[in-house]
Amino acid sequence: MRTAGMFVELGQTRHPEPPESIADHIGAAQLEDVGLVTQYLDNGYLLIDMMDVERDVLDPEQEILSGSSILTDGEWLWRQDLSYYVRRHHVTLPPDLLATIRERHYTIPAVDEERLIALTGYADHLAF
16 A cells, blocks of 8 residues: 555554655655646545644644544555645655546546445554
């Protein structure tokens, strides 16, 4: 399973290997299609719904509701706050994920229930 936005600063107890810092993923400029890219991220299938309030690790004055929730498109897993960081702080996405989003014309594909159930087990490993 491929992951995006699982940065060490976000306070998860487990991380994909190798651990990555959000500081290494700050882009110089916002994506031309940031609205469509973040819409894709926001529309992922919700695997784990965390009712929490997260502090923005780059601007601690800001809060993000349900930031640690885990979403998927069936191929990638990401935290719900990833779209916030892409929009607000120009955090870059893995090139393969960005290419996939664009190839899919910014539309989350249909994913069968069996696959989502299987992914929930993997996401659970990352979330807690």
